[in-house]
Amino acid sequence: MAQRYDALGRDFTIHASVCTISSVIYLHIAAKSFQKNLAYRAANVAGILTNTFFGAIYISIYTALFRGRGDVGGLDVRDAVTYAIIAQSLLMVMSAFGNRELSEAIVKGQIVTDLSRPLDFYLYWAAIDLGRAVYFLLFRGAPTFVIGMLIFRGRLPADAGTWLLFFSSIVTGTLLSFTFRFIANSLAFWTTDARGILYLTNTLLMFFAGFIVPINFFPAWLRTLAEALPFRGLAQVPINVYLGKMTGPALARVLGEQVLWLIAWVLIGRWVLGRMVQRLTVNGG
């Protein structure tokens, strides 16, 4: 059995059952994070209203823009309407407005406690974030989507396979979002201006995900740039999969790229974490 270390470098290779317990623990942490969000019921209702309202504004804008036009950038008016509904539904799932929990834990020094737990620090935060994402998918995204579809009559996917691909791309997007935000938040360890950095990284994420304007409407040079970056996995890719605009080999290539980005970001995130822990040990914690 492989040697296992916790974040402070202590060996915790005891025996097999410990490892099983630890994977259950992450599920437990995710469930707790899910429950924590469940407490804010009124806030969630207000959030659904807000997402629906912003969706309505986007839809009005697209409807007016498309008047007298057919396809633009591969989308017609009903595609654009559907795009707006799904983008609003995915905003909170993908944490598009950012999430400062980790950087605040770093700034306040709370991570010392987190690091001394016999848990993998990276997986610990991943579990917290995924619990949050599942909550927002079920209680924010799904209702916003259903209400939006009923009021504004978006398109439905062609078949069950499309739904399946849509969900897989949401899962990939959620993981991409977490792994990227972990790196951005970790920078708080080296700078006191974490908020400035997070504003910047968040702007990139929001825009190049396609949350603000569909990447389909970007000017050619900007579209090329956006398609070379991984952020579109958070909105543009799932929505285009849903609309049936990405299929077959093209889709396989895009999803493959996303998985490669995901692996890279996990490795970078873990490397940054390693540096952080080293610094922390040098300073004496």
Place this chain on the structure above:
Amino acid sequence: MREGLRLYFRMIGMQVRSEMQYRASFVAELVGNLLVTGLDFVMVAVLLMRFQAIGGWTLAEVVFLYGSSAVSFSLAELFVGTFDNFEQWVVRGDFDRVLLRPLPVIFQMLTGAFPLRRFGRLAQGTIALGVAFVLLKPVWNVGHWLFWGVMLAGGALFFMAIFVLGATLSFWSPQMHEVANIFTYGGQFMTSYPMHIYEAWLRSIFTFVIPLAFVNYYPALFLLGKPDPFGLPGWVSFLAPLIAVAAFRGAIAIWRVGVRHYQSTGS
């Protein structure tokens, strides 16, 4: 009155000095705020460059409308003090302190915060207006420029009124403050585009319930010399200052009802 103004500037000065203690953070947040809020401007630019026009308005005209709305909104955010994010004051019980001090509550609310990072939105709104003026090359007389100033100030006052109403909501349910976002951030987003592109129900809300259309869209119709697609008489454009002042006074009156309703969290 003079005493009051002196005190106002001293208290705002205090907030500015306290914000400037973290100079590097201030710069980073200012730039960050400019970029994040600038995305709205980028959206206008990307869409209008691709589609050429929206509801008969060109890129330059929409950018003018957008810039005016963004400048008004940023001024409101800047001067509205702790009416913004007020739900946190209720949750933490901080509002008790305000009630105990020997100064008018509203005065304390308006001077309780002066978030300098909001200059970021102001800056990008100003840049948008600069772009609009370069493209439009308006031939305005002094009256036009003055009226434009009134339009911006009226918009700011009107958005402040919405912030005050949103804060009032927190007395009943602090969690519901996100509903207020519909009218603050949502209002700003919506008024960035000409009002006639929206469906009737959306338009009615922002014409009759929260009459933002009168402080933004109608004055812009006059300044850009465009006809009203709804055929209202021309003088409607000039109602902006009246409506803004009435909205602000109304919001303060409702806020006072909320204050009477306030029960401390007891923490």
